Amino acid sequence: MRRVTAFLLAGLLLILLTPAYAQQPTFAGKTVTIIVGYAPGGGYDRMARMVAKYLPKYLAGNPTVIVQNLPGANSIIAANNVYNVAKPDGLTIGAFNRNLVLGQLVKVEGMRFDMTKFAWIGSTSNETTVLAIRSDLPYRTVADLVKADPALFIGATGPGANTYDFPLLLRAFLKLNLKIISGYPSSSDIMLAIERKELDGRAGSYSSIKPFIDRGLVRPIMRARASVPAIARLPVDEDLAPSETARAVMALRSVPEVIGRPFVAPPGTPPELVRAIREAFDKVTKDREFLAEAAAAGFDIEFVNGDEALKITLGVLTAPPDVVRIFQQFFKFE
Amino acid sequence: MLEALLQGLVAVLQWNALSFMLIGVAVGFWVGLLPGLGGATTLALLLPFVYNMAPVQAFAFLLGMHSVTATTGDITSILFGIPGEGTTAASILDGHAMAKKGEAGRALGASLMSSLIGALVGALALALAIPVVRPLVLTFGSPELFMVAILGIASIASLSGRGPRGMVRGFLAGCLGLFFSAVGSDPQAANLRYTFGTLYLWEGLGLVPVLVGFFAIPEIVDLAVRGTSIAGKASVGRISGVLEGVKDVFRHFWLTIRCSLVGTWIGVLPGLGGAVAQWMAYAHAVQSAKDATYRERFGKGDVRGVIGPGAANNSKEGGDLIPTVAFGVPGSSSMAILLGGFFLVGLVPGPDMLTKHLSVTFSMVWTIILANIITVAASFAFLNRLAGLTAIRASLLIPFLLLLVFLGAYTNNNNIGDLVVMLSFGMLGYFMVRYRWPRAPLVLGLVLGDIAERYLWISTARYGTSWLGRPAVLILIFLTVLAAASPFIQERRSRRKEALRAA
Amino acid sequence: MRLKPEALFSLAIIGAAAWALLATLDWPIKTALYPRVIGVPLLLLAVVEFVLSVKGVPAETGQQTMDFALSVDVEPRVAVQRTITIFVWIGGFFLAIVLLGFAVSIPLFVFAYLKGQAKERWLLTLVLVGLAWFIFDALFVDLLHLPFSQGLLFRLLR
Numbered sequence: 001m002r003r004v005t006a007f008l009l010a011g012l013l014l015i016l017l018t019p020a021y022a023q024q025p026t027f028a029g030k031t032v033t034i035i036v037g038y039a040p041g042g043g044y045d046r047m048a049r050m051v052a053k054y055l056p057k058y059l060a061g062n063p064t065v066i067v068q069n070l071p072g073a074n075s076i077i078a079a080n081n082v083y084n085v086a087k088p089d090g091l092t093i094g095a096f097n098r099n100l101v102l103g104q105l106v107k108v109e110g111m112r113f114d115m116t117k118f119a120w121i122g123s124t125s126n127e128t129t130v131l132a133i134r135s136d137l138p139y140r141t142v143a144d145l146v147k148a149d150p151a152l153f154i155g156a157t158g159p160g161a162n163t164y165d166f167p168l169l170l171r172a173f174l175k176l177n178l179k180i181i182s183g184y185p186s187s188s189d190i191m192l193a194i195e196r197k198e199l200d201g202r203a204g205s206y207s208s209i210k211p212f213i214d215r216g217l218v219r220p221i222m223r224a225r226a227s228v229p230a231i232a233r234l235p236v237d238e239d240l241a242p243s244e245t246a247r248a249v250m251a252l253r254s255v256p257e258v259i260g261r262p263f264v265a266p267p268g269t270p271p272e273l274v275r276a277i278r279e280a281f282d283k284v285t286k287d288r289e290f291l292a293e294a295a296a297a298g299f300d301i302e303f304v305n306g307d308e309a310l311k312i313t314l315g316v317l318t319a320p321p322d323v324v325r326i327f328q329q330f331f332k333f334e
Numbered sequence: 335m336l337e338a339l340l341q342g343l344v345a346v347l348q349w350n351a352l353s354f355m356l357i358g359v360a361v362g363f364w365v366g367l368l369p370g371l372g373g374a375t376t377l378a379l380l381l382p383f384v385y386n387m388a389p390v391q392a393f394a395f396l397l398g399m400h401s402v403t404a405t406t407g408d409i410t411s412i413l414f415g416i417p418g419e420g421t422t423a424a425s426i427l428d429g430h431a432m433a434k435k436g437e438a439g440r441a442l443g444a445s446l447m448s449s450l451i452g453a454l455v456g457a458l459a460l461a462l463a464i465p466v467v468r469p470l471v472l473t474f475g476s477p478e479l480f481m482v483a484i485l486g487i488a489s490i491a492s493l494s495g496r497g498p499r500g501m502v503r504g505f506l507a508g509c510l511g512l513f514f515s516a517v518g519s520d521p522q523a524a525n526l527r528y529t530f531g532t533l534y535l536w537e538g539l540g541l542v543p544v545l546v547g548f549f550a551i552p553e554i555v556d557l558a559v560r561g562t563s564i565a566g567k568a569s570v571g572r573i574s575g576v577l578e579g580v581k582d583v584f585r586h587f588w589l590t591i592r593c594s595l596v597g598t599w600i601g602v603l604p605g606l607g608g609a610v611a612q613w614m615a616y617a618h619a620v621q622s623a624k625d626a627t628y629r630e631r632f633g634k635g636d637v638r639g640v641i642g643p644g645a646a647n648n649s650k651e652g653g654d655l656i657p658t659v660a661f662g663v664p665g666s667s668s669m670a671i672l673l674g675g676f677f678l679v680g681l682v683p684g685p686d687m688l689t690k691h692l693s694v695t696f697s698m699v700w701t702i703i704l705a706n707i708i709t710v711a712a713s714f715a716f717l718n719r720l721a722g723l724t725a726i727r728a729s730l731l732i733p734f735l736l737l738l739v740f741l742g743a744y745t746n747n748n749n750i751g752d753l754v755v756m757l758s759f760g761m762l763g764y765f766m767v768r769y770r771w772p773r774a775p776l777v778l779g780l781v782l783g784d785i786a787e788r789y790l791w792i793s794t795a796r797y798g799t800s801w802l803g804r805p806a807v808l809i810l811i812f813l814t815v816l817a818a819a820s821p822f823i824q825e826r827r828s829r830r831k832e833a834l835r836a837a
Numbered sequence: 838m839r840l841k842p843e844a845l846f847s848l849a850i851i852g853a854a855a856w857a858l859l860a861t862l863d864w865p866i867k868t869a870l871y872p873r874v875i876g877v878p879l880l881l882l883a884v885v886e887f888v889l890s891v892k893g894v895p896a897e898t899g900q901q902t903m904d905f906a907l908s909v910d911v912e913p914r915v916a917v918q919r920t921i922t923i924f925v926w927i928g929g930f931f932l933a934i935v936l937l938g939f940a941v942s943i944p945l946f947v948f949a950y951l952k953g954q955a956k957e958r959w960l961l962t963l964v965l966v967g968l969a970w971f972i973f974d975a976l977f978v979d980l981l982h983l984p985f986s987q988g989l990l991f992r993l994l995r
Contacts, residue, residue: 737946
């Protein structure tokens with residue numbers, strides 16, 4: 001009871017002292033729904049559930065926050081739904097595939113949304129791609145991989161995934177001697193194939209490869225643009241690009257990873273609501289308990305604000321046509 | 335090692351771990367019973383709760399839940415012909431046929447007992463595999479995985495009817511299943527195949543809506559036509575029936591053990607998916623029938639068709655855990671989610687689990703054993719009441735069965751498309767039953783087609799054609815020939831027997 | 838000549854297989870190989886099955902399938918009528934869900950079936966409708982948070 005009174009008093013003080021917050025919207029008694037574009041269990045879902053757990057603390061009125069899953073077509077179905085069906089009342093938040101913007105760039109059929117028109121909340125963490133090879137191989141640098149003989153067998157799931165696209169560009173532009181073996185059902189099947197020496201290495205998100213680097217099975221050789229402190233010193237693919245075009249094509253693939261766990265609201269969500277949610281996200285990502293839990297789950301949290309995320313998205317969609325044309329030869333949204 | 339084994343047991347028996355296990359078991363009990371609501375999804379929903387738990391408690395909770403879903407999933411499959419889990423559809427063929435003969439009690443008794451033995455074998459395999467786990471998992475490369483899929487597909491022959499016409503229909507159904515697995519974006523070039531311009535079909539046909547429609551709709555239609563209860567005029571067996579079922583398991587003890595081993599083995603192999611084990615075990619039960627007249631009884635209420643999948647879908651749990659624990663590489667979608675649980679409680683799966691944290695690993699073995707003993711004991715207490723459900727009149731049951739079928743299918747993707755798939759396969763299933771086409775080969779094709787396609791491409795890209803000479807591949811080719819030939823051998827045996835009788 | 842329904846069924850499979858094979862013609866080999874490898878035997882087997890059912894191969898050899906057989910102890914005319922009725926109910930339930938959404942359709946369907954088809958007593962009907970609603974609302978909506986979209990009608994009216 002005392003806590004409630006204190007809370008109310010604090011709220012009153014806030015209103016009296018800061019006129020700017022006078023219209024601070026309240027979510028009291030309401031339910032905020034985070035719609036995830038994947039089935040329960042994956043990275044996007046786990047991030048959304050963690051955010052949902054801490055979000056009520058930081059939204060005015062302490063609403064209930066629930067997670068709903070709308071899987072299918074790599075979260076296009078969920079994005080279509082949030083864009084066209086959900087009401088812009090601040091009670092719906094979408095958590096989608098970071099590569100939707102690339103899908104929009106190469107004009108995938110069935111996308112009924114414009115990534116730049118969503119009300120962007122931001123991204124809670126980046127998701128960087130690394131290339132890692134078996135530790136018992138003699139190669140240590142990018143130059144070694146160019147000279148490697150015979151070619152290294154690199155496992156991949158398929159086009160559209162970073163396990164495939166990243167080594168594909170490395171082979172095409174940096175002339176790394178790689179042979180991509182594609183079709184593995186999941187990245188963990190690739191890991192097992194590396195363990196039994198069917199494969200020599202793989203590309204993939206750093207967070208999923210990290211346990212195997214720590215265990216000494218594989219060693220990271222290079223990374224893409226997005227980064228976390230532990231691998232900041234690895235060479236970056238774009239820096240080694242032989243031409244401006246190659247660099248731009250690699251950048252297109254990498255940039256969405258900077259906003260690796262994007263959260264958006266339906267277009268037309270009132271700005272004051274978007275601001276309130278953004279602030280809540282910002283506070284959640286600084287909450288000590290949240291950070292501890294995220295670390296345990298293997299996420300490196302780094303909040304990118306909605307404005308910044310939107311700018312990055314616009315940047316991707318305004319890439320020069322000749323770059324997009326080359327990019328399209330390598331990339332398939334799947 | 336022995337010390338760790340005991341430490342594991344003691345840790346699980348601590349009151350807080352034990353109570354978490356009981357909660358998990360209670361949840362898993364219902365998750366298994368309800369169609370559509372699967373073990374993997376539930377694991378994902380429970381995952382956030384384990385943060386702050388001690389490792390043994392967390393696994394008692396998560397594994398306790400997950401390892402019993404297959405046990406109670408069989409109950410729904412047997413009683414109503416609706417697969418309670420994606421992994422328990424094979425129990426319908428003979429289990430539900432028994433229920434319609436008034437033998438629900440016997441079928442449930444056999445299923446529960448075989449589930450228990452399966453779980454014990456799987457757990458034992460997990461415990462025994464610990465010293466030899468590396469060679470065990472690592473000898474199976476992509477070429478071997480491809481051949482396992484082919485071995486499964488060759489079993490279609492034994493799941494077909496007798497005679498040339500039966501074979502034609504069996505293989506036709508099998509091809510149809512293999513073909514349905516092509517729907518969606520292809521694994522090599524990521525082009526869309528047969529999606530009819532919908533987004534829904536990008537990721538292929540969902541196994542749950544397919545199985546729910548394919549098996550449940552024909553049964554519901556038939557129930558409506560008969561207009562009686564499921565058991566019809568047959569009197570529903572009393573407790574004696576249940577005991578009979580338990581005895582059946584011991585009568586066919588070696589079959590139970592063999593099918594448990596099949597399940598464990600499929601579990602150990604990564605990427606084959608939970609739905610494969612039960613069908614391989616079912617096919618094995620059919621193949622081990624002495625001759626063609628014995629074989630013919632399957633699908634019409636043969637208790638061996640209940641025991642096989644019942645044992646396999648529980649024993650795969652222990653097998654599934656082996657690559658997860660030893661390498662940190664999950665062998666199925668459930669295990670991928672469980673892997674998240676490892677990290678949340680501060681454990682890194684991999685070699686450490688076999689040395690430093692061995693007692694935690696053994697606590698998992700004990701969790702599987704205890705959770706299944708508890709579930710089976712609890713189920714036995716309710717068994718007569720459960721079997722009694724088959725005496726309820728059709729008119730009351732049908733709306734609820736349809737409710738479960740519709741909601742169960744919908745939980746796959748939460749999309750109306752799930753219902754369309756469920757209904758389409760319901761129609762297909764109905765016509766197949768009506769015109770006497772076997773349904774099992776179609777499911778076998780559907781669950782194995784994708785694996786076969788992927789690993790053939792991978793094997794060829796990686797090894798050219800040299801993979802055909804690998805010793806394990808050669809053994810599997812031999813087994814495949816054996817599996818494909820088994821119905822013909824059975825046919826010859828029964829002809830010889832008839833000839834003897836005539837002489 | 839009138840075809841038996843059995844032959845029509847295999848004819849439908851032939852059609853589907855032929856269409857599926859034709860569809861692979863515009864695809865790159867990596868996409869098309871698997872469906873072609875499967876599609877060809879599928880088509881051939883379907884043709885064989887069609888020929889066999891037109892020729893009317895004796896039932897005994899064709900009959901032995903390892904699967905359950907539809908009940909035969911109901912008079913055929915009644916059986917056909919009941920089969921059509923249940924399919925109409927199933928289709929109706931689906932249509933109701935599309936048009937009205939799950940939340941409305943579930944109690945509506947259970948009520949309509951129990952009262953209209955099964956002619957159950959009022960009390961029992963209402964209790965069971967309540968039970969169905971409870972299962973749906975408590976378990977699937979409140980506990981599992983499944984997203985149930987609104988019916989098409991409501992969306993059009995909005």
